[in-house]
Amino acid sequence: MNSYKIKINEWVKNGKSIKELAEKAGINRSYLSTYVNNIDNLGEGTVEKVETALHEFFSKKKVVNNSISFYNTKDAMKVFALLDEIANTKEIGYICGNTGRGKTWAVRKFCDANAYNIIYIRCDESFGVRDLIEEIEIALGFNESYGTTRKRVRKLVKHLIQNPNYLLIVDEADKLLRSFTSKKIEVIRTLWDEVNEDGLFQRLGIVLVGEESLPTLLQQGVNMKEETKRVSDRIFSGVTLRGLEQEEITDILDGLDIDVTEEASNRLIKRGTGKNGNLRLFIRTLKNCLKLAHSNDGDITLKTVEESIKMLAR
Structure with missing residues (x-):
C-alpha cells in the first residue's frame, strides 16, 4: 500500500468521507474513489494528477489545535x-x-x-x-x-x-x-x-x-x-533512520493554526535535529507548546518553548 493510501485510510478512520477529501483536495470524486479501490483502471497521467493533489493537501495541515497527527517524515x-x-x-x-x-x-x-x-x-x-x-x-x-x-x-x-x-x-x-x-x-x-x-x-x-x-x-x-x-x-x-531534518520541522510548524516566532522555531528545530535532538523530544515539546499557547490565547514564543521543556523535565 502506497503512502497516499495510508493517509486516505487514516482520513476515513477519523470519520471523514472520500467525498469530503475529494472536495477539499480539489480532486474529481470518481477519480479518487477509483484511485482507492482499483488504481489500475486509471491512466498514468490521472494517477499522477491525483497524487499531486493529495500531496499538496496532506502537506498543508499536519497539526490542528492540540492534536498532532502522524507526520510522514x-x-x-x-x-x-x-x-x-x-x-x-x-x-x-x-x-x-x-x-x-x-x-x-x-x-x-x-x-x-x-x-x-x-x-x-x-x-x-x-x-x-x-x-x-x-x-x-x-x-x-x-x-x-x-x-x-x-x-x-x-x-x-x-x-x-x-x-x-x-x-x-x-x-x-x-x-x-x-x-x-x-x-x-x-x-x-x-x-x-x-x-x-x-x-x-x-x-x-x-x-x-x-x-x-x-x-x-x-x-x-x-x-x-x-x-x-x-x-x-x-x-x-x-x-x-537518520532523524528529522530542519525542513521537515519547518513544514510541521508552518501547518500550525497559530503563529510561531522565529526564536521559538529555531529552538524547536534544535530540539528535533542534531546529535541531541530527535522526533520524540520534538513532538512531546510541541504538544506542550500547543497546550500552553492555546490556554493563553497567544503565539508560540521562545518562552513557551522553554516552559514546555521544563514541563517534560518535571
Missing part, C-alpha cells in the same frame, strides 16, 4: 517502503535507528493502516525463548500452549505454512541479542527457514526493528556465535 516513508517490500517478497529485513527516531511510531502506523496479515511483537530485556514464542502465539490468537520449545515452534511453523502471507515484525529486536544466548534469535531464523523452506517458497516475511547497533549485533553474533550470523546472512534489505 522521510524516515517514516523509508519505514513504509521497507515494510511493504518485505511483506511482498517474504524476505528478512531490518529497520534501525537511535532512540527517539520514530521507529515504533512509523511501524505502528503501517500496521494500523495496512491490510496485510501482520504479527507485531515488542521485546524487552526480560524475554526468554518461551516468552518470545508465547508473544507470537498470542498475536496469532492461539489458546494457551504447552510443550517443549521445539514442539511449540513446530506448531507455529505448521500454522504459518497453512496460513501463508504473514509479516512478522519484531520490535526492540536488539534486546534479543544482548545476552549470553543466541537461542531467541535462532527461533526467528528457524521460523523463516522452515516456513519458507529455506527460501524455496514465499510464505513469511520478517522485519527486525531496533537500535542503530542492530546490524552490527547481527553480523558479530551473540558472543560471536555462528547461530546469530545465520540470521545476518539471510538479511535481504534494511534501512537506517
Whole structure:
C-alpha cells in the first residue's frame, strides 16, 4: 500500500468521507474513489494528477489545535517502503535507528493502516525463548500452549505454512541479542527457514526493528556465535533512520493554526535535529507548546518553548 493510501485510510478512520477529501483536495470524486479501490483502471497521467493533489493537501495541515497527527517524515516513508517490500517478497529485513527516531511510531502506523496479515511483537530485556514464542502465539490468537520449545515452534511453523502471507515484525529486536544466548534469535531464523523452506517458497516475511547497533549485533553474533550470523546472512534489505531534518520541522510548524516566532522555531528545530535532538523530544515539546499557547490565547514564543521543556523535565 502506497503512502497516499495510508493517509486516505487514516482520513476515513477519523470519520471523514472520500467525498469530503475529494472536495477539499480539489480532486474529481470518481477519480479518487477509483484511485482507492482499483488504481489500475486509471491512466498514468490521472494517477499522477491525483497524487499531486493529495500531496499538496496532506502537506498543508499536519497539526490542528492540540492534536498532532502522524507526520510522514522521510524516515517514516523509508519505514513504509521497507515494510511493504518485505511483506511482498517474504524476505528478512531490518529497520534501525537511535532512540527517539520514530521507529515504533512509523511501524505502528503501517500496521494500523495496512491490510496485510501482520504479527507485531515488542521485546524487552526480560524475554526468554518461551516468552518470545508465547508473544507470537498470542498475536496469532492461539489458546494457551504447552510443550517443549521445539514442539511449540513446530506448531507455529505448521500454522504459518497453512496460513501463508504473514509479516512478522519484531520490535526492540536488539534486546534479543544482548545476552549470553543466541537461542531467541535462532527461533526467528528457524521460523523463516522452515516456513519458507529455506527460501524455496514465499510464505513469511520478517522485519527486525531496533537500535542503530542492530546490524552490527547481527553480523558479530551473540558472543560471536555462528547461530546469530545465520540470521545476518539471510538479511535481504534494511534501512537506517537518520532523524528529522530542519525542513521537515519547518513544514510541521508552518501547518500550525497559530503563529510561531522565529526564536521559538529555531529552538524547536534544535530540539528535533542534531546529535541531541530527535522526533520524540520534538513532538512531546510541541504538544506542550500547543497546550500552553492555546490556554493563553497567544503565539508560540521562545518562552513557551522553554516552559514546555521544563514541563517534560518535571
